[in-house]
Amino acid sequence: MPAHLLVVEDDQLQQAVLKSAFERRGYSVDVASDGLTAVRMLRAGGYDLALIDYHLPEIDGFASARLLRDLMSEEDRPRLIAVTATSDSLSLRDASSIVFDAIVPKSLELPALFSIVETHLRATAGGQTANGAEAAWRELGLAGLPAVMMLPLPSAAQTHLLRHYFDLSGCREPEAVLLLGPEAIRDAIGLRVHSPRFTLPIIDLTGCLAGADAVFSATDRSTWNAVASAIIRFAKGRTRLGGEASNAADLETRLLSYVFLSGRPLQPAADFASRECVRYPGFFPHVETRPAAERLASRGLLERRFFERFHVCGHCGSFRLNVREECLSCHSANLRDVAVIHHYRCAHQAPETDFARGIDLICPKCRRQLNHFGRDYGKPGKTVVCGDCGACGSEPAIGFACLDCGGRTAGDAAEKLDIFSYSLTIEGNAVLQRGALMIEEPHATKPGVA
């Protein structure tokens, strides 16, 4: 159940902004436009926290809060936060530090306001989950709830749930990126390629996005461990990365830095949704990742290890090929195996279909009927017959039909491409840390082509 807030503000525009912002963040929000109404609503109960403007009609925010202190017990009373454009005047009132749990200026940005509200909510019964999560993260070596940025922007319900486990305030520099759905993959790639935050670990909250640095599930404690490890590993790595690598704009340096930060090789995984059939981890643009890794390997900064060999469509470059047996004459795959009959008397050999006349077998050469297998005739083997052109032969050809463009590539004409995993070399490690990574022009050849 979402925390229930009361915004006490006489200005309708500010009311609307605060209500909308807190509702989008997952809270249930009511508004009151004057001090007396606010006192009545808060006394009726059900609120976890009230944001009270100091400057209010009827009775001002200070008087309203003092009244609530008098009328409600400490256990029943919600947290009271003063929001004021003129905090100086409020702080001059001696008792303000007693009646309010916090005083914040209106000049405070929304993320900072969220942070303060959430800090106070954690102190209430509704904040127990957050307290538990905070303790759990600490046990795993983090300072508290990890500060995160989320892709895409979360729904109100997601925010409400996630704020128990992560610091969503936006007040601290993020330590990780949370991926909330597959629609965010494009944003994640954009982050790796263009954002100065490309050195953050990406955490998958869906459990089905291949290539993330860790998966998080609130109910699976092992995933907490993986997330904490990733955050710590990336944070330590960032401190060791040279300035040039940390601020790199080019894909190769970013990719090399990622291998360094993630502490694991770029290990391809099967991905039949893509034309390349494999995907490297880390959410780099997969078409460009392999060539970039190859360039780094050719400079000795990454080390290749063979993963798989693919054949490539000669028309569109796709790896998604259907390997098939084809007719030697017309390249149709409409082939069938037919037994070969050897007529002992006239020595004629032909496919069984040439002998078949209804249920009888008649030799097409001598016109005699074949009655007894083993005496009149034998079946020494099989032949392949094309259902389209009728050609037959002992062996079919091998060809590839592209599942993407439909083009046909002959088996012996298809280009072969070796796919590798890539791990950081000692030289790559050293280059990153001394920050002297000069990226050369891409090679003109096609490395990796077998």
Added chain:
Amino acid sequence: MQSVLTPAPSASGSEFPILDLAAFERTSGFLDPDAIRSYMQTLIDRSDLLLREIRDQAPAAAGTGDLVESAHALAGSASLLCFQRLAFAARSYEQAVETGSPEIPARIAQLVTAIEASLPEMQSRASR
């Protein structure tokens, strides 16, 4: 007890940006784009109204309640939407009136300048 107090304002105000773009982007991330346009239009209407009120007032009436109320409302909403220079100017005027400062005419002039400087940005944001 946690208190986050505003920094003491300086005399000018031109050191504040018309719109703190970074803060605005952080804030607008939590708001519906259509709602932001509507908030901007309200801010424009309030700014226009305050300008008219200031221009219609006799100089002796510069510290009257209506004007201060309008400036107070504008200060809060401008601040929330990151129009820093306008928020500062409106608050400075409000404080000058509260303390009976002789600088009220100068603060009004500063407020008018801040409104006029901020309106194009508000109009631009309202039409996006």
